[in-house]
Amino acid sequence: MYPRAFHYHRAGSLREAASMLSEFGDAKLLAGGQSLIPLMKLRYANPSHLVDLNFIEGTSYIKEESGVLRFGALTRHAEIEASTVAGKIPIIHDCAAGIADVQVRNRGTIGGSLAEADPSGDWATVLITLQTEVRCQKSQGDRRVQLTDFIKDAYTTALAQDELVSEVVVKVPPKGSAGAYLAFKRSAPVYPTASAAVQLTMDGETCKDAAIALGCVGLTAIKAKDAEAALRGQRVTEKTIAAAVEAARAVADPQSDMRGSVDYKRMLAGSLVKRAIDIADRRARGEQVEAGHIYA
Amino acid sequence: MPDVIEKVAIKLTVNGKAHSLEVEPRMLLVELIREALDLTGTHVGCDTTYCGACTVLMNGAAVKSCTVFAVQADGAELITVEGLERDGQLHPIQKAFGDAHGLQCGYCTPGLMLATAQLLSQNKQPSEKEIRKAIAGNTCRCTGYQNILKAIQMAAQSIKGA
Structure with a gap:
């Protein structure tokens, strides 16, 4: 399958790429290409100009400084998976290590995933449970957006x-x-049917703060605020978990498709929240527990 | 749609051999490999980034060559299934797939062998779980995967012992 013909441009810097976007108008950026190229082959995306970011030096890095991790926009999922620095935040490793398959993780990028904003993408769901800023660059100047x-x-x-x-x-x-x-999926290369990200901040037995997000069950990742409230300031018990799960199910807004019915996805999202709370709680107590993408 | 599309000059190394070509930007890497270089061991299966039949190594990393544009391989070193053997001798991965009956129709096999090549370049002694994860992007509709697992375990042993 061939995409429609397009002009190809290789940006020398992110700044130049941004100015190419304004110069060409009908243009798309090519990062990992693992969503864009399939969309172009299916002719859902038909840009006249493609601006390739892959030859720009210094856009792939993971740095820890003054209490934050910085990911270059073109950092590949596989690099994050292999990074001990990124591994300090287990939920980030859970995500990076399970996106699609080895081949896609070798190409796909964190910046591309967020900019694509696919409702079934993994990164947004995970990163809204942490305090995340996206740095946005224009040809003149840049800004930070939560x-x-x-x-x-x-x-x-x-x-x-x-x-x-x-x-x-x-x-x-x-x-x-x-x-x-x-994230629950039918096989590695496909998007998940539903996913759940949970970040708990414990103060002894009490859950001081909770962040809970659902993926693939709405037009964007959904912050389950009532589910968070059900845990915040409480002990993590069967009862408070049940209340959080109930609230998460209520806020899920899935669509029925080949991956499952509305009811099925809502049940699944709740079950994933339940399991993720348990794992987050155990991890907060120092236990090593595996988590990530689940498939047959 | 643009009227005249400029071709792009690229240089790349495939299985150790240097090539200079001019390609249309929309040419996919798998088409370059199969049509321009006549290396037909790399297969097109689903053509939708699912099945992994088109897997090749690009600078040592397994990629689905149906989801990379040929222009992106400018300056890259590629290994396709044809590049696995050395001096007429099958690579230990190839030999193991044969010995363990790790294939039936053979359509997915080149992709699986290159996914295996990346795995064994990073992990000499993979567990069964690690093997399953490493080949999760490669679909086989014949074998049921059991003999593929055995083949990869056999290849790991053979490379370790060499």
Whole structure:
């Protein structure tokens, strides 16, 4: 399958890429290409110009400094999976290590995933449970946008037409905080049917703070605020978990499709929240527990 | 749609051999490999980033060559299934797939062998779980995977012992 013909441009810097976007108008950026190229082959995306970011030096890195992790926009999922620095936030490793398959993780990027804003993408669901800022670059100047303000709708972000993602900045959670990400999918290469990200900050037996997000069950990742409230300031018990799960199910807004019915997805999202709370709680107590993508 | 599309000059190394070509930007890497270089061991299966039949190594990393544009491979070193053997001798991975009956129709096999090559370049002694994860992006509709697992375990042993 061939995409429609397009002009190819190789940007020498992110700044130049941003100015190419305003110069060409009908242009798309090529990062990992693992969503864009299939969309172009199916001719859902038909840009006249393609601006390749892959030859720009210094866009792939993971740095820890003053309480934050900085990810270059073109950092591949596989690099995050293999990174001990990124591994300090277990929920980030859960996500990076399970996106699609080895081949896709070798190409796909964190910046591309957020900019694509696919409702079934993994990164947004995980990163809204942490304090995440997206650095957006124009040909002149840049700005920082909170991830919660960055994702506007399905496939829609706060990026202006001549703007791109240059960096993703994640605040390192405090001591006593741990999370888990669980995504259920039918096989490795497909998008999950539903996913849940949970980050708990424990103060002894009490859950001081909770962040809970659902993926693939709405037009964007959904912050389950009532579920968070059900745990915040409480002990993590069967009763409070049940209340959080109930609230998470209520806020899920899935669509029926080949991956499952509305009711099925809502049940699944709740079950994933339940398991993720348990794993996050155990991890916060120092236990090593595996989590990530689940498939047959 | 643009009227005149400029071709792009690229240089790449495939199985140790240097090539200079001019390609249309929309040409997929798998088409370059199969049509321009006549290396038909790399297969097109689903053409939708699912099945992994088109897997090749690009700078040592397994990629689905139906989901990479040929222009992106400018300056890259590629290994396709044809590049596994050395001096007419099958690579231990190839030999193990044969010895363990790790294939039936053979359509997915080149992709699986290159996914295996990346795995064994990073992990000499993978567990069964690690093997399953490493080949999760490669679909086989014949074998049921059991003999593929055995083949990869056999290849790991053979490379370790060499």
